[in-house]
Amino acid sequence: MSSLAGLLQRPTNRQLLAGAALLFVTAFYSPLTILMLAPVYGSAPAHLFHGYGAALVGGAGWFLKDHIQRLSGGRALLVVPVLAFWVPTIQTFLFASSSALGNPFGAVVTEVLTYYPLLLISVACAGKLVQAGLDLGRHGDAVAEHVPLLATYVIYKAGEKVAKWFLAHFLGAAFFLSRSGIQLLLPVLYSTIAPSKVLLLAVPSLIFSLTSNVHMHPGALNSHLHEEGFSLIARQDSLTGYISVLDNLNDGFRVMRCDHSLLGGQWTRMPRGYSPAVMxxxxxxxxxxxxxxxxxxxxxxxxxxxxxxxxxxxxxxxxxxxxxxxxxxxxxxxxxxxxxxxxxxxxxxxxxxxxxxxxxxxxxxxxxxxxxxxxxxxxxxxxxxxxxxxxxxxxxxxxxxxxxxxxxxxxxxxxxxxxxxxxxxxxxxxxxxxxxxxxxxxxxxxxxxxxxxxxxxxxxxxxxxxxxxxxxxxxxxxxxxxxxxxxxxxxxxxxxxxxxxxxxxxxxxxxxxxxIYKWQDRASLEHWKIMRSVLPDLVWENW
The missing domain is CATH 3.40.50.150 (Vaccinia Virus protein VP39)
Structure with a gap:
């Protein structure tokens, strides 16, 4: 069984590599979290507090790293991949309460219960690994503490930049390059960095993701949508957001969706003998x-x-x-x-x-x-x-x-x-x-x-x-x-x-x-309420 304490006893380059990899994968999850929130809360509200929260929690992870290691008996690293596997499942259940939670409060709550715990423990473990890997104790306490802190910050920000570039160029190219697919791929990477028998605790979430999670399983999605009188025709991640085409089976219209907004729609059910040249x-x-x-x-x-x-x-x-x-x-x-x-x-x-x-x-x-x-x-x-x-x-x-x-x-x-x-x-x-x-x-x-x-x-x-x-x-x-x-x-x-x-x-x-951005944030929240009155909550939440 792998643990943080075990890794800290390994050769210096192994510690540094493990810490950097852990930070890099966690940084990749940062823009991915926004992508997961956007179809439910809108792209602007998803961004609203994310940066502040990530900075606060990441900083807390660094400064509490020794405390977290003591509380976990040096086994905090074992929890990281398990948390990563559970994030999609927890998000799905929280999304179902988005209307009750409201916007942007619901987006913040979702991050507090999913990405922020993952970020806190990952930074704490990575910080210890980077600190041990650099091994700067001989240069004094100030150097031994602050240089690893700077290195941790640089690695995390570099990972975030790479993630944004990668998502901008490859998102939607295949299932495992979709926002939902990447959510399954990143826990595998975490597990490679920190393999552990504790991963058995992630099995229920993995089974749910593969069989019942509406964001990953089109069949499960359509069974839910049919209850509200809708049917998913097509969907794909793309440059401007999550794009999907939906049919309203009761009133007879078709819409194209981008995140938490409608790009337009057309009536599909026409009176007999009525045939306009353009729908x-x-x-x-x-x-x-x-x-x-x-x-x-x-x-x-x-x-x-x-x-x-x-x-x-x-x-x-x-x-x-x-x-x-x-x-x-x-x-x-x-x-x-x-x-x-x-x-x-x-x-x-x-x-x-x-x-x-x-x-x-x-x-x-x-x-x-x-x-x-x-x-x-x-x-x-x-x-x-x-x-x-x-x-x-x-x-x-x-x-x-x-x-x-x-x-x-x-x-x-x-x-x-x-x-x-x-x-x-x-x-x-x-x-x-x-x-x-x-x-x-x-x-x-x-x-x-x-x-x-x-x-x-x-x-x-x-x-x-x-x-x-x-x-x-x-x-x-x-x-x-x-x-x-x-x-x-x-x-x-x-x-x-x-x-x-x-x-x-x-x-x-x-x-x-x-x-003008702060005014746009305000308008986006107003637009969110309007969209919730246009289509049922379930349609937005399950995307």
């Missing part, structure tokens, strides 16, 4: 975005779809670009996540006759020649927060350069329109595009929260006010839904966004976007 979306905002075609020119001449070009930034399920293509517009879609594009094509009828660009939009607009597009649709909300880099002055100016002089842009902004970031965003957009009108998705009577979608329609020209032509039957694509929602109706008074709070900024610049 009706479940949210009217995606139909409103199609109204970019209805904005009149300065000379009030009708725009012609033929020979027109559109740029769509952010794909979602592809409702808006599908409509543009059906109108005969050459459409370029820029989407950073290849899985989103794959799922939109396979499960949401995205036509193939478009130009697909799987790339960061900031890079794409920088290399695009000027005056290329008649229409631009900017729709990039995901994971409960807007990607700030796509609303900065720098990005919007580069984007405006790709729009023709008489072109039109429609920008979807999702958030609390009473908060500072919304006003900052609107002012930045208005500075780049001089003529704008703002519409929201819901009327005053329908609003239950200030968090909503608003579409900002803008022209590059300021010669005339922005106006919409009256739609004709061809604009509706044989859709009753579009007849109701295509032409924007709920206009927002732009003057409400002009007040600048004390210490606030007039415009959003790339160098200052970090000042």
């Amino acid at each position: 009706d979306p479940i949210y009217s905002v995606f139909t409103m975005l199609e109204a970019v075609r209805l904005v009149e020119t300065d000379h009030h001449e009708p725009r012609v779809d033929a020979n027109s070009k559109a740029l769509v930034i952010g794909l979602g399920v592809g409702t808006t670009p599908s409509a543009l293509m059906h109108h005969g517009i050459e459409t370029t879609i820029v989407e950073i996540d290849p899985v989103v594009h794959q799922f939109a094509t396979e499960y949401f009828h995205l036509p193939s006759n478009h130009i697909s660009v799987i790339e960061d939009a900031t890079t794409f607009v920088q290399r695009t020649p000027p005056a290329q597009y008649d229409y631009i649709v900017h729709d990039v909300f995901t994971g409960g927060a807007e990607p700030l880099e796509l609303f900065t002055m720098e990005f919007l100016e580069n984007l405006a350069a790709t729009l023709k002089d008489d072109g039109v842009i429609a920008i979807n902004y999702a958030g609390d329109i009473t908060l500072y970031p919304a006003a900052l965003t609107v002012r930045t957009i208005q500075h780049v595009f001089p003529t704008c009108r703002i519409f929201r998705e819901q009327s005053d009577s329908d609003l239950t929260t200030d968090f909503t979608n608003m579409v900002i329609f803008c022209k590059k020209s300021s010669a005339t006010p922005l106006t919409f032509r009256k739609p004709v039957p061809a604009d509706y694509l044989a859709s009753k839904f579009r007849e109701n929602y295509l032409l924007p109706k709920q206009e927002v008074d732009a003057s409400m966004f002009q007040e600048i709070p004390k210490s606030g900024r007039r415009f959003l610049f790339e160098r200052e976007k970090n000042l």
Whole structure:
């Protein structure tokens, strides 16, 4: 049976290697923990206290290492792989209480009962091993204590950086490279570092993971989802989060999910004889975005779809670009996540006759020649927060350069329109595009929260006010839904966004976007509550 005391009696290089390996694997678990929390609590709330908690617990592990070793009789290392095997099981049961625990409290409780104990004991054991491996006692107590502390910190942070790079490049490539698969793989690595007969205590958790854990076993997941009237069609880890496609079996709609957010959805159950050219979306905002075609020119001449070009930034399920293509517009879609594009094509009828660009939009607009597009649709909300880099002055100016002089842009902004970031965003957009009108998705009577979608329609020209032509039957694509929602109706008074709070900024610049993160955290928590009212708790918790 292996123990910390046993390892401490081994040759110096063996001690140092074991300590470094233990720290490295534990550091890898840090970003993985956030990935596990994100589908249940959202990516931003999962980050909210993680860094502070990890620093506090890691520090406690180092300074309590001698105390922990005495209490465990030098056998604390034996507990580490057992804890690692139990983490997924404990998380699964805690996720089932996420609604009762709330957000972000539930995310913190989950880490306190799973990752933090693993981190505490791992750092304590690794600290002893690194200290013994360096063997600096002959240089005095100060050196013997502080150099190993610094070495432990450096190894842990290096492991964290490697983990983030690895997950960014390989997450989702295979089962054991998925977030759930890696949770099974890391305990095996812990067991290699500290083999022990105590691992028998992990057998019940391992059996549960392989047979009943909904995050690892699709069959178990669908049996739970069917109880709520849903069915999982596809799922995969990817660049922007956990992506899945779900069917609502009772009401007849299909949605695409990214972590704790919906990228969009379409109605799948239609009345007999009803067959729109493009499937009706479940949210009217995606139909409103199609109204970019209805904005009149300065000379009030009708725009012609033929020979027109559109740029769509952010794909979602592809409702808006599908409509543009059906109108005969050459459409370029820029989407950073290849899985989103794959799922939109396979499960949401995205036509193939478009130009697909799987790339960061900031890079794409920088290399695009000027005056290329008649229409631009900017729709990039995901994971409960807007990607700030796509609303900065720098990005919007580069984007405006790709729009023709008489072109039109429609920008979807999702958030609390009473908060500072919304006003900052609107002012930045208005500075780049001089003529704008703002519409929201819901009327005053329908609003239950200030968090909503608003579409900002803008022209590059300021010669005339922005106006919409009256739609004709061809604009509706044989859709009753579009007849109701295509032409924007709920206009927002732009003057409400002009007040600048004390210490606030007039415009959003790339160098200052970090000042907005705390507001995004607040908005993400509000968005979490909204999403819990859209789909049942069980759907979010079991992902």
